[in-house]
Amino acid sequence: MPAAQTITQKILAAHCGREFVEPGEFISVQLDLMLANDITAPLALKEFAKIGCERVRFPERVALVPDHFVPAKDVRAAQQAQLLKKFAIEQKIPNYWEIGRGGIEHTLLPEEGLVVSGDCVIGADSHTCTYGALGAFSTGVGSTDFAAALATGECWLQVPESIKFIYRGQLRPWVGGKDLILHTIGEIGVDGALYQAMEFCGEAVSALDIAGRFTMCNMAIEAGGKNGIIAPDEITLAYQKNRAKRSPKVYASDPDAPYARTIEFDCEKIEPQVAFPHLPSNTRPISRVGEVPIDQAVIGSCTNGRIEDLRQAAEILRGRRVHSNVRLIIIPATQEIHLAAVKEGLVQIFLEAGGVFSPPTCGPCLGGHMGILAEGERAIATTNRNFIGRMGHPKSEVYLANPAITAASAVLGRIGSPEEV
Amino acid sequence: MKLRGRAHKFGDNIDTDIIIPAIYLDTTSEEELAAHCMEGLAADFAQRVKPGDVMVGGLNFGCGSSREHAPVAIKAAGISCVIAASFARIFFRNAINIGLPVMVCPEASQNIQEGEEIEIDLAAGQIKNLTKGTSHQAAAFPPFLQEIISAGGLIEYTKKRTAIP
Numbered sequence A: 001m002p003a004a005q006t007i008t009q010k011i012l013a014a015h016c017g018r019e020f021v022e023p024g025e026f027i028s029v030q031l032d033l034m035l036a037n038d039i040t041a042p043l044a045l046k047e048f049a050k051i052g053c054e055r056v057r058f059p060e061r062v063a064l065v066p067d068h069f070v071p072a073k074d075v076r077a078a079q080q081a082q083l084l085k086k087f088a089i090e091q092k093i094p095n096y097w098e099i100g101r102g103g104i105e106h107t108l109l110p111e112e113g114l115v116v117s118g119d120c121v122i123g124a125d126s127h128t129c130t131y132g133a134l135g136a137f138s139t140g141v142g143s144t145d146f147a148a149a150l151a152t153g154e155c156w157l158q159v160p161e162s163i164k165f166i167y168r169g170q171l172r173p174w175v176g177g178k179d180l181i182l183h184t185i186g187e188i189g190v191d192g193a194l195y196q197a198m199e200f201c202g203e204a205v206s207a208l209d210i211a212g213r214f215t216m217c218n219m220a221i222e223a224g225g226k227n228g229i230i231a232p233d234e235i236t237l238a239y240q241k242n243r244a245k246r247s248p249k250v251y252a253s254d255p256d257a258p259y260a261r262t263i264e265f266d267c268e269k270i271e272p273q274v275a276f277p278h279l280p281s282n283t284r285p286i287s288r289v290g291e292v293p294i295d296q297a298v299i300g301s302c303t304n305g306r307i308e309d310l311r312q313a314a315e316i317l318r319g320r321r322v323h324s325n326v327r328l329i330i331i332p333a334t335q336e337i338h339l340a341a342v343k344e345g346l347v348q349i350f351l352e353a354g355g356v357f358s359p360p361t362c363g364p365c366l367g368g369h370m371g372i373l374a375e376g377e378r379a380i381a382t383t384n385r386n387f388i389g390r391m392g393h394p395k396s397e398v399y400l401a402n403p404a405i406t407a408a409s410a411v412l413g414r415i416g417s418p419e420e421v
Numbered sequence B: 001m002k003l004r005g006r007a008h009k010f011g012d013n014i015d016t017d018i019i020i021p022a023i024y025l026d027t028t029s030e031e032e033l034a035a036h037c038m039e040g041l042a043a044d045f046a047q048r049v050k051p052g053d054v055m056v057g058g059l060n061f062g063c064g065s066s067r068e069h070a071p072v073a074i075k076a077a078g079i080s081c082v083i084a085a086s087f088a089r090i091f092f093r094n095a096i097n098i099g100l101p102v103m104v105c106p107e108a109s110q111n112i113q114e115g116e117e118i119e120i121d122l123a124a125g126q127i128k129n130l131t132k133g134t135s136h137q138a139a140a141f142p143p144f145l146q147e148i149i150s151a152g153g154l155i156e157y158t159k160k161r162t163a164i165p
C-alpha cells in the first residue's frame, strides 16, 4: 500500500507511471492535452522550430485556440492567428477552431470534451488551471514549455503540496463560485497558495453547478496556485456525459492525505464580493463597497462567460435599462453559449436593456479590443484580473465581481447589488 | 560567470501586465518587447537600463499571466538577472526555460536599493552589493533545474533528450 495521497498527487503519479509521488519531487509527466492560443503559440512555434524535430509527437493531443485578439483586431493580430492555422494544417492538428466554431480556450476545451476527469493537462495560458473543476490536474506554463511538449508529449513539473479549502454551510442569495474564490483570495493573498494545489471541497462546493466550479478553479492562479481541483461527483460526470472524447477517470484524495494546511469558511458569512484595483486580493463584501460610479460593465471571459452566467445577468436586466453613463458589454465564451443565449432569448433581453452583445473573444479581459478603457475610466467586470492597465489605460480601474453584481451595477451606474435595482 | 550592473528596484506582486502590457503581445520581436518593458510603472525604464543591470523585486515577482513575453522583454532589455524575495511559478519556470537567470533571496531583495551597484556570482549563488559592501547568499537550485540551466534552457535540454541527429 503506498502512502496516503491527495487527488493531485494521484493524477500526477498516474501520468509518470508510478503509484506514489511526493510533494517537492521533480517529475516528467505524460500529457493528455496541451494547449496554446494566438498570443502564446507564436512564441512557442518559434522555439519549436529550434528543437529541430519536424513533426509534433502527438497531434491529436494538441489544441490551438485563437481567442485573445480574434476576430482579428488588426493586421498584426491576424498574422499571429494565421501562424496557428498554418501550423495546425501542416502538422495535422485536429483541434483548431476558426471563428464561428470556437471560443475562449478554457470554456471551449471542456465543452468539446477534450479534457476529462483524471487528465493531466498543460496550457500556455495561466488560466489552464480551470479544468481542475472536472477533477483533472491542469496548470499554466509558458511558450517554451509548450514547444518542448509538442516535441516530447511530456512536461517537467514539481509535485505541489496541497491546501484544503472547506466551504461549509449554504450560500447566501447572489453568492456563487466567483464570490467564494474572490473571498478566498482576499483571505490568503495573491501569493497565498504559491506553487501549491488548491483543493476545494465542502457542502457549498458540492452544491455548486459545474459553471461555478469552473469559475473557482479558473482563479486558483490568482492566489499563485499551481492548480485548483475539485473531486468529481455526479455533477461532474453528468457534464461530461455526452461530451467526453475519452473516458473520465475518477480520483479522490485519501482521507489521511497530507495537506500543507486546511482552511475552512463559513458560507453563511460570505456576501457577494468585489475586488478593488489593482489586485484580485483587494476584496470587500458588497455591503462595504460604498459609492463607486462606473463607466463600463463587462460580462464574459473564461471566468464568467458561461450560459449560467448569462442567464443570471439576464434575470437582472430583464425589463430594465442600463444607466445612461454606462457601456454594458456582454461576451459569451463560446459559439455554443452564443447560440444558446440566442435561443433562450437572453440576447434580446441584453439588447433591449441597452447593452451590446459580442461574438466570443477574450477581448477587453486583457485589454485587447472590444471595450478598452480610457484614462481615468472605471469598469466592473466578471473577469479575473484587475492589475494596473489590464483593461486599457494604465490610469483606468477594474473591479471584479460576479455576473449578478456586474449586471446590477450596469443598471445602477455604480457598483451595487441586485437588491438595489 | 560574474554579472555586474546597477539595480532597478520594484515592489511586491509585480505582475506580467506591468512587465509587458497585453497590447504588445501581437509580436514576438525581442526588441519591440524590450522597448515597452515595465512601461506601466516606469515609462522610461527601457531607456534607463544598461546591459548587465539587475532587476530587484519583492514577493511574488511575475505573477499573473503565462506570457513568456515578460521574461523575454526583461532579458532583451538588457537585464542580466532578476533577484526577488519570491517568484510566481509560471514566471519562474519561463525564466529558467529561456535562460534568464533568477535568484530567490529575500534578504537581498530588502537590502538592495535603486541604483546600487551589484555583482552576482551565479554558480555560487552569491549577490554582492558593491555600493553598501554587503553580501547575500541566494537559495540553491535543485539539481533538476540545474540541469536545464546548464543545458542553456529547455530547448537545448529537450534537444539532448529527444536526441535529434
Ligand code: SF4
Residues within 6 Å of the ligand: A068, A104, A105, A106, A125, A127, A301, A302, A303, A361, A362, A365, A366, A383, A384
Ligand atoms: S478570457 Fe481573459 S483570462 Fe481568460 S484566457 Fe482570455 S484573456 Fe485570459
